[in-house]
Amino acid sequence: MNEIAPLAPVGLISPEVNLILAGGIGLLFGFVLERAGFGSSRKLAAQWTGRDWSVFRVMFSAIVTTLFGALLLDALGLMSLERVLVLSTYWSSQIIGGLVMGLGFALAGYCPGTSLVALASGRWDALVYILGMSAGVVAFAWGWPFWEDLYNAGALGKTTLAQWWSVSPWGIAFGLLIIAGVGWHLAHRWELRSRTTQGAQDV
Numbered sequence: 001m002n003e004i005a006p007l008a009p010v011g012l013i014s015p016e017v018n019l020i021l022a023g024g025i026g027l028l029f030g031f032v033l034e035r036a037g038f039g040s041s042r043k044l045a046a047q048w049t050g051r052d053w054s055v056f057r058v059m060f061s062a063i064v065t066t067l068f069g070a071l072l073l074d075a076l077g078l079m080s081l082e083r084v085l086v087l088s089t090y091w092s093s094q095i096i097g098g099l100v101m102g103l104g105f106a107l108a109g110y111c112p113g114t115s116l117v118a119l120a121s122g123r124w125d126a127l128v129y130i131l132g133m134s135a136g137v138v139a140f141a142w143g144w145p146f147w148e149d150l151y152n153a154g155a156l157g158k159t160t161l162a163q164w165w166s167v168s169p170w171g172i173a174f175g176l177l178i179i180a181g182v183g184w185h186l187a188h189r190w191e192l193r194s195r196t197t198q199g200a201q202d203v
């Protein structure tokens with residue numbers, strides 16, 4: 001078979017089936033997040049105080065697993081990476097956007113995905129976050145002429161780290177795996193230290 005995944009773009013499944021699969025995967029993902037405690041703003045905010053590094057572990061694990069999975073599927077001929085959508089890079093505006101989102105995450109204890117999980121779990125403070133986020137999206141759309149230059153700042157086109165550094169994608173994958181391993185070890189030590197300090201204060 002010459003046509004390989006992604007399934008919808010090559011016509012192996014219909015757009016309707018693709019939406020159903022996406023919805024099902026989204027519900028499963030939300031369920032897993034809720035069971036992991038990511039519907040709680042307290043648990044999420046604990047990342048920023050260094051008391052709970054679960055968010056770091058989960059997100060870094062997801063990145064590394066997805067990267068290795070995609071590379072393996074490509075190597076086995078089951079999925080062509082050339083068919084995977086790569087968004088354009090705007091490094092200046094994306095750094096600013098990341099800082100703004102990180103600030104909002106630290107203050108509210110939610111990110112866009114976890115806020116929906118929290119609302120589905122009956123936590124009404126998440127609704128305030130969602131309304132604020134929605135208002136920000138509307139304000140950005142209405143003020144597009146003002147934001148346009150900032151949005152397009154630092155444009156690099158559809159560039160991956162492997163292309164930018166002229167290295168193999170496998171090199172990037174193993175590099176991230178090493179960083180993740182070191183990060184998990186340091187996060188564990190930081191958590192132990194935070195718990196010890198908190199225990200001493202309680203005494």
